[in-house]
Each structure stands twice: as C-alpha cells, then as structure tokens.
Amino acid sequence: MSVPLAKPSGVRTNEAKPRLRRPAPKRRRHFTPARLGIYGFLIIAALFFLLPLYVMLVTSVKPMDEIRMGHLLALPLHITLAPWRDAWSSACTGLECAGIHVGFWNSVRIVVPSTIISIAVGAVNGYALSFWRPRGAGVLFAVLLAGAFIPVQVMVYPLVRVLATAHLFASLPGIVLIHTIFGMPVMTLLFRNYYAGLPQELFKAARIDGGGFWRIFIQLMLPMSTPIIVVALIMQVTGIWNDYILGLVFAGTKNLPMTVQLNNIINTTTGERLYNVNMAATILTSLVPLAIYFVSGRWFVRGIASGAVKG
Template sequence: MMGQVVKLDKTTGVAAAEPAHPNAANDASIPTPRPRRSLAWTPARIGVYAFLMIAALFFLLPLYVMLVTSVKPMEEIRLGTLFALPQHFTLEPWTQAWSSACTGLECNGIRGGFWNSVAIVVPSTILSIAIGAVNGYALSFWRPRGAGFLFAILMMGAFIPVQVMIYPLVRVLASVNLFSSLPGIILIHTIFGMPVMTLLFRNYYAALPLELFKAARIDGGGFWRIFLQLMVPMSTPVIVVAVIMQVTGIWNDFLLGLVFAGSEHLPMTVQLNNIINTTTGERLYNVNMAATILTSVVPLALYFISGRWFVRGIASGAVKG
C-alpha cells in the first residue's frame, strides 16, 4: 500500500502495515468515516412525531374548515357537512366579501378596510421602528445622563394595558384635533410600539462589540453618521424581526382602530367584525369565512416570505434580554 511499510513481527510471524512517516497516520487528506445517524423508531422519537402531528392538526383544522366553507354555496353549508369537500366549487363568496359585503350602512365589501389598514400600517411601522432604533442605539452606546431612568419609563409603557390609556388619549387627541383621523391612529400605534421597539434594538446593539463604536468615534464619526453608516447596515436581522412584529400587531389590532381611526379610516379588522355581526338577512357563513381569510392574508404572507430572517434575527440576539 502507498505510504505504508510492511514489517514482519518476529514473535508471531504476522505481517503488519505501518505508516511510512510518523505524521502519515494524521494525514488530513484521508477521509474518516462518519458515524451513521440512528434511524431506529424509539419510543422517544415516536412520541415527538406524534406530538408534532397533533399540534399541526390542531392549528390546521380550523384553517381547513375556513377554506372549505369559503368555497361552498350556502345550500351545501346548510346540510351540516362541515368537513366535507365542496361538491360545487365557487369563488362567489370571495368576490362578495371583497367588493359587495355589507360592513354597516355601506355594502362595499372589505376592500376599503384593506387600503385603510395599509395606510395605517406602513407609516406606523416605519416611524415606530425608526424611533425605537435610535433610542436603542443611544441607550446602548451613547448613554446620556439618566439613560437608565428613561429606559425604565419606556419599559413601564410597554407593560401598561392599552385599555387603561384609552380615555386619556382620547381627550389628548381631541384637544389637538387628531381624534378620529388617520394621523391620530398612526400616532397612537407609533407611541404604543416605541417601547417594545426600543427594547428590541437596545438588546441587539448591546450584543455588538463595543470596539466597533470606539473605532468609529476615533475616526471622527458623530451620532448620526455612526448610526446611519455603521449600525443600520448591521441591523438587517433585527429590522426584519421588528417589521414582522409591528405589521402583525398593527394589522391585527381591533380596539385602537375602532376607537381612534374614525368612520372613514376603519381598518380591515373592524370592517370584518361589521360583516360577521351584520344581522340583516341571512347569515352568509361562506362570505364570513372568505372575509376572515382575506383579513389574515397579509400577516401570513409576511411570515412565509421572511420567516428565515425572523429566525436569524432571534438567533442573533434580537429578543434576548
């Protein structure tokens, strides 16, 4: 064999191969066999898979019922076959939920609420993330006088129930002519999102090496230059986590939109409630299910598209305290 010397053992008379060089046995080029992973179905493995399947069914069964019901005509729904596939597939409930379902006095569907939600979510998400990033950056690296006290106040705001602050906020917004307006509901979501975003970015920036900030300071970088040119490009994982959290929270909000948005800017969740609770005429379960799925499309799509970045942001310390 190449690289080996065959020697004869004088006592046993058996030929044995030895490496020609003392380091030949440790040659990195020689592949070492990897241990095969056990594929045996142990009780623990069976239990894990059974638990995962039960959990998946628990969450997927309501979605299945909603999807199946939304494509059935009312004649099939009245038969009580809740889990049966549709015999006469139809998309008419989806069209009606989007464009002609009654959301109160008007019967324009849930389409208007969709665009109202978009107009609320986009600026509220951008403002709350921008303010939270600047606060977290300042509290992590610059540490102004009283930074700990300020951070404690922000954290108190994150844990105070929304219901406690509704009446004072109504009076404040009414005094500045922002109640029942689009800027008013955007301001409300920005205020309520700022404490959580500050905590998120502060924890993320606290995990970064302090030497990077010191080197930037030595190079003459100021507050905004270091933030925009150094911190923001490094913050992609935590920004994705923040976007998912804010978009999901603001899009699914019902109470604040009902109180502060006004009748002309009602979000999609409020109009969905109006569709489902309409008592005039026959209750159209297929339209209700279609409207519910349409309302949840945006958060679901966001999770499916950016789920990998969400996990990366969590793993990199975005939500560690």
C-alpha cells in the same frame, strides 16, 4: 552458512497476533417510544391549527345550499368564488355595503407610517441607549421597558382626552400616533439589546475617525441592523394589522381598519347569515400576516439567532 536466529520466547510475531473483532454497530430503531411521542405531538398540533383553516377554506368556496346540508368537513361539490367577490366588494359592514376592501386600504394607510415611524424612533433610541449613554439613560430605559407591559385598556381613556384636546381624535394621524407610541417601547428594547451585543471597538474606532452621532448611526449601525429590522418589521406589521381595539376607538368611522370591518361583516345580518362570505372575509383579512410570515420567516429566525431578541 547463516544460521537463522531463534525467536525469543514470549514474543509474538505479526502472524501470531490475534485479530480483535470490533462489535457490530447496533442498528438504530426508527420508531422508539420517544420518537413516536414526538411525532404524535407534532401531528396533533398540526391538526389543531390546520383544521380550522381547512374548514374556512372549504366553507368559503361552497354555495349556501351545500352549507345548509351540515357537512362541515366535506369537500365542496360545486366550487364557487362568488363569496370571495362578495366579501371583497359588496359585503355589508353596517349601513354600507362596499365590501372589506375599504378596510384593507385603511389598514395599509395605518400600518405603513406607523411601522416606519416606530421602527425609526426605536432604532435611534436603542442606538443612543447602547453607545452614547446620555445622562438618565438608565431611568429612561426603565420607563420605556415599563411602558411595554402596561395594558392598552388602562391608557385608552386618557389618550382619548389628549387626542381630543389636540384635535387628532378619530383621524388617520391620530391612529398613526397611537400605534407609534405603543410600538416605541418594544422597538427600543429590541434595538437596544441588539446594539448592546455588537463589538464596542467598532463604535470606538468610528469615534476616533471623527464620526458623530448621526454619521455613525447611518453609515455603520444601520447596515449591520438587517436582522433586527426584519424582526421589528414582522412584529409591527402583524401587530398593527391584527389590532382591533385601538382602531375601533381612535381611527374614526372613515379610517376603520380591516379587523373592525371584518367584525362588522360577521355581525351584520340581513335575513340569512352568509357563512361562506364570512369565511372568505376572514381569510382575506389574515392574508397579509400569513404572507409576511411565509416570505420573511427565514429572516425572522435568523434575526432571533443573531441576538435580536436576547436579554
């Protein structure tokens, strides 16, 4: 017969092990004071920026009879698109009553070449200062960096004299050249910082394979520059489109941009001030920057995250 072995004293079997109870997870409170403070701040900030937009939209579709009633935040009783048509095609911008569409096409003719040229020059400068390091590159970069922080008003009169001597003052090529000059330092800074973050081994391998300055730039650097190019496009298009002082001084009467035309519409009164037309013209002027931010905002954030504006 087999005799059951006695269990050694002091040793607990599995059945005798006490079960350890894990503490129940604490329920996270959805409305903590910190979270309520954050939500409150975001709501107030949203109202701060959206309330003027709401007033402009509502006022732009109201007839003048409703506007005279003084209910600024009230919804329109009778919606009309006549103020938008008048702002686009027949609003007076001084002595001429051709609407703001003239300034729109002037802004397009100014923005497109100014953006393309400034980004192209800034990309080449940033590429050269990042990889090729010519003699005096540090001094050149310091000069360009200083030029990015000089106020525009300081250089207006010297540039007027220079462009007048070159017979470019009050002309489309003149205003394009001005925007290119003022955009080149910032564009150089952006592209230089972006290219400086790329691996040097790529450039060295391309040099070993026999690539020259332009071949490496076009075939290697530009395909990897999509994030910074999008950031540069957004900055230049919105900056040039929203410019007022340079367009007023250098564009001339035949090439006044949309912002100058908007100022003329608002300040031109022939009897009654048409607030609905003024609001419609203001929204039309801001549509291009708003559309760019809505369409390419994701690319802008991606460009910042990839190092486009570091340094």
